[in-house]
Amino acid sequence: MNNQRRNVLKSGSGAAILGALAAAGIIKPGVALADWNKAAFEAKSMADTLKALGTEKPAESKDVQVTGPDIAENGAVVPVGVVSTLPNTTMVAILIEKNPNALAASFMLPAGTEANVQTRVKMGQTSNIYALVKADGKFYIATKEIKVTLGGCGG
Amino acid sequence: MGKPMKIRASAKDGVTEVKVLISHDMETGQRKDANGAVIPALFITEMSATHNGKTVLSGEFGTAISKNPYLAFKFKGGAAGDKVAVSWKDNKGDSRTDEVAIG
Amino acid sequence: MPIPQKLKTLVLATVVGMTPLAATAADSAIDAINAYRELLADGNPSELVAAQGEELWKTPRGPKNATLEQCDLGLGPGVVKGASAQLPRYFKDTGRVQDLETRLMTCLQTLQGVDTKELNKARFGKGLMEEMESLVAYVVTESKGQKIKVDMRHPEMKKMYALGKTAFFYRGGSMDFSCATCHGESGKRIRLQELPDLRTHEGAAAGWGSWPAYRVSNGQFWTMQHRLNDCYRQQRFPEPIYGSDVTIALSVYLAANGNGGTVMTPGIKR
Numbered sequence: 335m336n337n338q339r340r341n342v343l344k345s346g347s348g349a350a351i352l353g354a355l356a357a358a359g360i361i362k363p364g365v366a367l368a369d370w371n372k373a374a375f376e377a378k379s380m381a382d383t384l385k386a387l388g389t390e391k392p393a394e395s396k397d398v399q400v401t402g403p404d405i406a407e408n409g410a411v412v413p414v415g416v417v418s419t420l421p422n423t424t425m426v427a428i429l430i431e432k433n434p435n436a437l438a439a440s441f442m443l444p445a446g447t448e449a450n451v452q453t454r455v456k457m458g459q460t461s462n463i464y465a466l467v468k469a470d471g472k473f474y475i476a477t478k479e480i481k482v483t484l485g486g487c488g489g
Numbered sequence: 490m491g492k493p494m495k496i497r498a499s500a501k502d503g504v505t506e507v508k509v510l511i512s513h514d515m516e517t518g519q520r521k522d523a524n525g526a527v528i529p530a531l532f533i534t535e536m537s538a539t540h541n542g543k544t545v546l547s548g549e550f551g552t553a554i555s556k557n558p559y560l561a562f563k564f565k566g567g568a569a570g571d572k573v574a575v576s577w578k579d580n581k582g583d584s585r586t587d588e589v590a591i592g
Numbered sequence: 593m594p595i596p597q598k599l600k601t602l603v604l605a606t607v608v609g610m611t612p613l614a615a616t617a618a619d620s621a622i623d624a625i626n627a628y629r630e631l632l633a634d635g636n637p638s639e640l641v642a643a644q645g646e647e648l649w650k651t652p653r654g655p656k657n658a659t660l661e662q663c664d665l666g667l668g669p670g671v672v673k674g675a676s677a678q679l680p681r682y683f684k685d686t687g688r689v690q691d692l693e694t695r696l697m698t699c700l701q702t703l704q705g706v707d708t709k710e711l712n713k714a715r716f717g718k719g720l721m722e723e724m725e726s727l728v729a730y731v732v733t734e735s736k737g738q739k740i741k742v743d744m745r746h747p748e749m750k751k752m753y754a755l756g757k758t759a760f761f762y763r764g765g766s767m768d769f770s771c772a773t774c775h776g777e778s779g780k781r782i783r784l785q786e787l788p789d790l791r792t793h794e795g796a797a798a799g800w801g802s803w804p805a806y807r808v809s810n811g812q813f814w815t816m817q818h819r820l821n822d823c824y825r826q827q828r829f830p831e832p833i834y835g836s837d838v839t840i841a842l843s844v845y846l847a848a849n850g851n852g853g854t855v856m857t858p859g860i861k862r
Contacts, residue, residue, distance in 0.1 A: 370534040375551040403628035405621065407784060408862040411555045411808035413631035430553060434519065438553035441562075447545050448504070452561040454632075456517070456553050483625075483784050495639045512640045514811075556811035557637040 374437050383429055383436040384466070384473075392466055392473035395420065400428075400465045400478035401452065409459070409482040414438075415452030420469035423449035432461035457482050491577075491585035498573040498591045505567030505591055507538060507545075509560045509575050517552040533558060536577040540567055567591050625784060629860075638729050638806040638858035641813040645730030648723055654704025663699035665692070665731065676731050677738040677855045680844050682746040689752045691843045693817050694835045696727055714834035716818050728815045732804050732857035740801060740855055742847040749844060752837075756845025759838050760790070769827035771842070775799070785862065790846055797853025800846040805859030813858070816843060 374386035402414035416426040427440035492512035518530025537547040578584035665675035700706040763770040775790040788795035
């Protein structure tokens with residue numbers, strides 16, 4: 335609970351309180367997502383981020399996949415995505431373990447939208463990327479390491 | 490107001506694929522300018538996409554989404570001529586909506 | 593372009609930070625980088641810049657309140673499709689060899705009455721230069737997939753080629769560098785970036801054919817003038833004046849060496 339309290343105190347904004355309430359399981363995350371989930375986006379560790387997204391121990395699943403290259407030539411733009419073949423996947427999120435804030439993005443998927451969302455993220459260094467999904471109300475997770483190399487000429 | 494997005498939407502075998510490029514700096518708030526002053530965070534926090542007015546995707550971004558964000562997703566249905574609209578808003582209150590017809 | 597075995601091994605050594613390993617593992621490191629580049633190719637943010645450029649092209653602007661739609665890039669007034677694949681070229685009306693950017697300067701001056709002096713200061717990404725970059729992105733997108741086809745018959749083109757070649761091998765600056773120091777030998781690289789040998793057809797086609805490009809490292813669209821300017825900066829040379837003859841000459845040298853190759857502009861670079 336300490337961490338959630340800290341988030342509320344630090345920001346004091348409605349969104350953070352909603353996020354913290356969601357994290358504490360008082361209200362459903364789906365409702366809190368009506369506003370930007372400040373608590374989740376400002377959480378630093380994986381554990382705190384997962385909590386703020388409404389789960390503590392998501393199950394590892396082979397039906398969830400992080401898409402992306404094994405090596406990124408530049409950490410400023412790393413193509414990554416989430417694919418889930420679990421029925422009724424309603425939410426997907428991308429987390430980067432070693433970034434200052436782990437959560438990069440989350441998406442709500444209405445019925446009819448495929449659980450396949452691709453985007454591009456910044457990575458400060460080589461890290462595990464996590465795909466967190468919610469399917470039939472339960473959380474699942476998968477991971478992939480992406481190496482970030484040094485660039486060449488011209489920064 | 491932001492600059493125009495590039496949205497491509499194509500329907501095939503009952504599935505519409507949407508690819509979006511958004512013009513946005515996505516400043517993290519962790520970079521410094523030439524004088525050592527912190528460049529304030531400026532990033533998209535929320536986006537949504539609709540098909541003929543019905544939401545097909547809603548997302549929340551943090552600062553780790555790359556400059557000039559790219560997004561690709563698919564939804565069932567959609568036919569040539571249907572409207573796909575994408576909207577975003579950032580942490581400073583700027584926002585933009587663009588629309589294309591499915592090709 | 594086939595990658596020499598030695599290079600593959602070196603690349604792997606960088607990735608894993610140790611001595612060379614088996615060739616199969618080296619192949620996979622190269623494959624991984626290529627997979628990364630392929631993933632970025634679709635959805636090149638240059639599209640955003642090109643869209644801006646197209647709007648600028650078609651909007652009446654400047655003291656003469658005219659569009660650029662009558663701009664002659666070498667294939668006749670108003671023809672944009674395929675035009676940059678055939679640049680630089682000798683233009684009769686100006687009596688000189690021009691690259692895309694100096695030709696666009698001519699159009700800005702003659703059609704719109706714009707004073708382009710500001711451009712010579714080469715403050716990339718700012719003011720009129722930002723507009724130039726957008727226009728370039730628009731024009732080069734319209735040549736994607738075409739063959740590099742530079743007409744070298746005119747004596748002025750031959751002169752510029754010779755000047756460009758001299759400039760390419762000219763050593764100077766505090767590091768005693770020339771363009772050829774990095775781009776005059778096959779199989780060279782900086783960290784994971786292969787350095788094309790711009791003396792050869794393959795190298796020049798790869799290099800010339802993929803610039804202008806979007807740089808993901810800084811999120812900027814770089815014109816060819818910007819690319820060349822930065823090469824000089826890295827060589828610790830004084831940076832050339834925007835649009836000056838030496839920059840056009842180098843472009844002629846690169847384009848002519850790459851003649852027959854494929855235009856892949858706008859590129860996307862790390």
